[in-house]
Amino acid sequence: MAATVETVEQVRGIEKYKYGFVTDIETETAPKGLSEDIVRFISAKKNEPEWLLEWRLKAYRHWLTMPEPEWAKVQFPPIDYQDSYYYSAPKSPEDRPKSLDEVDPKLLETYEKLGIPLTEQKMLAGVAVDAVFDSVSVATTFKKNLEEVGVIFCSISEAVQNHPELVKKYLGSVVPYGDNKHACLNSAVFTDGSFVYIPKGVRCPMELSTYFRINAENTGQFERTLIIADEGSYVSYLEGCTAPMRDENQLHAAVVELITLDDAEIKYSTVQNWYPGDENGNGGIYNFVTKRGACRGRNSKISWTQVETGSAITWKYPSCILQGDNSVGEFYSIAITNNHQQADTGTKMIHLGKNTRSRIIAKGISAGQSDSTYRGLVRISAKAEGARNFTQCDSLLIGDRCGAHTVPYIESKNRNAILEHEATTSRISEDQLFYCRQRGISEEDAVALVVNGFCREVMQQLPMEFAVEAQKLVGISLEGSVG
């Protein structure tokens, strides 16, 4: 009840704002809880056009009617949506750690192992720094280069202001607001995220990374990303970072939408290393993400590569809708769970166009008392003449208290489709570990070596600079899994 009263007061505040009373945007936080007023509050804060507010509200009303998705093999207590904040302005410098001395030493230890430079460590840990970051100046030059070729890369809030026609045309066109409960919540309350538009015939001159996007802070919880590759264009996009990000919000429900038109290609790579909780399964992020790409054009291609090592619970199925003839969808995944982590991840490949092809390579590694599930769907529609899919799911178990599950669904309505599925489950053997140790390699390094070998096909899909860090991350996330 207290929350409601608070909300009412807050909304009165918004009313004032609406009628021209100036409020200081920097310092406001919406009260706890979720309601239509909160949705209005967020939209007003972001000075959004009416159509976007309407869309958010439709999403919110629909969300109220939707059941929680319960088919995944994950367990957690019911989420109290009224116990969260849905809008908070960036933290003021006074609230942040003043220096790295005030940051959790465990976090710093991991940064150290990953070889992350000091200034970046500070940024990741949220330390208040007055000086201009190297990365900010890097980002500025970065932006200039992109502008020259006409690439738009900005926060989605900026895009709503500056490129409303593109946002209006594509937002929610791949993941409609009513898709699932988590995506629906995101549609109602998303605060920020990335927007990318690659114009016709442009090959994006550099890899785009969330890391270099200015204003990328505090967008983690309900992040919304929209990437459009116009005809004949190409872009490689890197999401996330191998360093564990500090975040106090437990529920993360992001939405990513990709669109490729004729002959366009998007390569989307993710390294997800959110806080997984402690050794006993306390805390950690619930990572409920909806990622989907639509190959709208002929000969277009969308490739998802993900390395999922963090979060207490991962619920994520980056998918491809292969509408255009000859379009190609790919999904390369490494999911590592340790201690009490749970991951239910996989992909959907929906073949609609002729001669569409898809390829799925999923590697699951479970250690400790964790549970990892591959869940995938390959659907071939009646019109998808000559469609092909190849699926390979491999699970690796470390120890005898963890679980690995593979749940592949295949639906084919076309007789000419060719579908192949391979699956294996293996265990890191005592023999392999002893062999490595006899050669001088420590037990933990041996586990990392064997697991990296197991994941090699997927690692090779990552952009070089990401791959090196991802390999180290494999070792770090499996620490303490043996011995």
Added chain:
Amino acid sequence: MLEIKNLHATVDGKEILKGLDLTIKAGEVHAIMGPNGSGKSTLSYVMTGREGYEVTEGEVLFKGKNILEMEPEERAGEGLFLAFQYPVEIPGVPNTTFLKEAMNSVRRYRGEDELDAMQFVKLVREKTKQLGINDEMLKRAVNVGFSGGEKKRNEALQMAVLEPCLAVLDETDSGLDIDALKTVANSVNLLRGPDNAMLVITHYQRLLDYIVPDQVHVLAQGRIQRSGGKELALELEKKGYAEFTGAAA
């Protein structure tokens, strides 16, 4: 180099080694021969610290240090190397990656600087050339899809790169045809030097035609039953092990 005194060891509660004594000096090559089940492989695993092999009595001194309390990787760091009877496959891990990881782990243990990629490649190329091994083997995943001969040559290559003080060769001849046997033996001979030593474990004497030992020991029923020069191997070849397996029964 190596001093084993009154070594007793059990596997799954069953005593396999029952008071084994063995001394090897630097520069020497010793051969251990014996019937199946006499404890030959157990000896190699006890020395290298494999889990499940429990020492109940005795000691193993390597370069004067008691190594029984050390982890397997620490023993490797001290310079102990085991050429496996059945080398293990590690899918997806290129041979070079494995070798470099091993090399630098050992160097770290010894407080030496790690080799960078360039230095390492140079060193490995030198060794493959010496041993007549095709560099293509370096790119392949560790032992995956290797023939029996290739696996053993890969063990020899690892040994050449790591330059151990004491190399234990566990039935290196098993499963090899005569040509493969010769190449493996050659590579072993290349590594012989005044500062290192070898312990060749074998069931047959034919390997000893190519790797000539300074001493031959007969292991049966968990103990060294007899020691002698290389002629002992020939004698065993003729008479078999019956004399030793029956003797203590």
